[in-house]
Amino acid sequence: MDIQLINIGFGNIVSANRVIAIVSPESAPIKRIITDARDQGRLIDATYGRRTRAVIITDSSHVVLSAIQPETVAHRFVVHKDSSHNSSSNTGGSSVSAKGGTIEEEDEGELEDEDNN
DSSP states (O other): OOOOEEEEETTEEEEGGGEEEEEOSOSHHHHHHHHHHHHHTOEEEESTTSOOOEEEEETTSOEEEESSOHHHHHHHHHHHHHHHHHHTTOOSOEEEEEETTEEEEEEHHHHHHHHHO
């Protein structure tokens, strides 16, 4: 299984394979989830002091706070999923590089060609 990473803002990255939900922090039930996670040491605040706009819930019951909109995080998630289907036909080695807010794979053969020139 490939590790798929999603940028959640300010250079913070979460594993896309572990994300269960991306929600807005406005409702009372989500506020209770945040409070419970804080009390139990399962809260990860990735907002850098800015207003929380998205709450990411993982399969390990960790709660990640992000300062970018839930729609933006979800869009990065979908774009990444689409690009991973397109690159799955690549049978060569790969390296990881940041591109457009998501992490995508590049063929190592291209990198080796640049080194030889």
